[in-house]
Amino acid sequence: MNFPFKKFFRVALVAGGFILTGCSSLEPWVKPYERQNLADPIMAFSRAPASDNYLHHVHQAREGARGAEGSAGGGCGCN
């Protein structure tokens, strides 16, 4: 059976249209000049990457869980 490309494309276009039209009515609600508090260093998820990565390693080596630490690295796999 051939894949119904035309039908798929039509549905995708309509669905995409709905999504994008919906997005267009939603505008960023926090303006750039309102972000002073967010720019404060005390609001950083990680203030010191080397130190935080070390703590992730401590947890990974002693716990069964791993992953989703929120940092860019992937660990060394060296438990």
Next chain:
Amino acid sequence: MRKEVPEVVVAVISPSKHENNWDTKFQGNVTGWFATLILFWVSGFVNAAVLPEDRTDALYHSFEGGGVKIQGPSILVRKSIKDTVSVSANYYIDNVSSASIDVVTTASAYTERRVEKSVGIDYLRDKTIMSLSYAQSDENDFAARSAHFNVSQDFFGDLTTLSLGYSQGWDTVGKRGEPDFAEETNRRHLRLGLSQILTKDSILGASFETITDEGFLNNPYRSVRYRDPGGQNGYSFQPEFYPSTRTSDAFAVRGMYYLPYRASVKLELKTFTDTWGIEADTAEIAYVHPYGDEWIFDAKIRSYSQNNADFYSDLFDRIDQQNFRARDKEMSTFTSQTIGLGVSYEKELPDWETLNKFVVHLSVDHIRFDFDNFRDLTVDAPAGTEPLYSFSANVIRFYVSIFY
């Protein structure tokens, strides 16, 4: 105005000139929207995302508890080249002295050194950051190589950052005293992350990571115990044996809120599950309180709990009771509770030409582990009646960071 600002936030302080024309140019035109969507991913906007700051961190780290002491330095150097590329290098050492419960009951205490080196490069193009890094870790009986790729994109007026990452790892497991012993493990990570500014005082992050291992996943030194009327105290040991594949999923949400009096709270929740039957939950709450312009104090409480792997048992009924068997305490049912305190002193250096500021930081985490089905075999008692094991550990991190 402070020079140090998080990526997500800086992104929005410099709005894109393209954003101004966004609505009027394409509104009501589906084809136009589609073309714009493609443009958005290919080109992004202008000058939103920023590269990590140029900095050097010299960290001393120490873990001590449960008969184990691991300490050493870590040096991280990061420098940007022009405004679009940032390179980094990290040199990390673990000096290990181990007489842990596993070691003293089934093997001999040992000392060893692990050295990890990594290099990375980040490339900024408009609102997209692409990162590539490579790491290698070596100790006398274990070698790990890994490559990592991440891409992140700011959009929606820079309120949202989406990131995607992939890592591949190659491990070689050896065994002391057996030079011919060499087993391979491959590892793949896939990461998804979303960061969303909710209000002018709050930000929310979510991340998902799936990891697949394939190969030799045992610890070659560890053993399981089984009931043996002929053994001392009624038990004996045999080597553990793990499945050769494992896939895990972890999902975390974390939020930060800026309090009315310049302080912040962070809440993090994480859930984990894997194909070995381990399910784990983590909750952490942290409070950050600055004092003046130069001091930052922080405190946190973290709670972790997991159940045991399907093939874990503290005491099997007989030898070779089942194909897969483990008695690693990390595979058992346990909880851990952490209390952490930290203090930072940071000083701007406006009169220096080459340096912007420095930070000195000290933090101490106290962790208590309580095991629900892992028993303390250092106590002389009939098999299965030993007290449950528990221990405490202190984690110290002391670092000096220089920003330039």
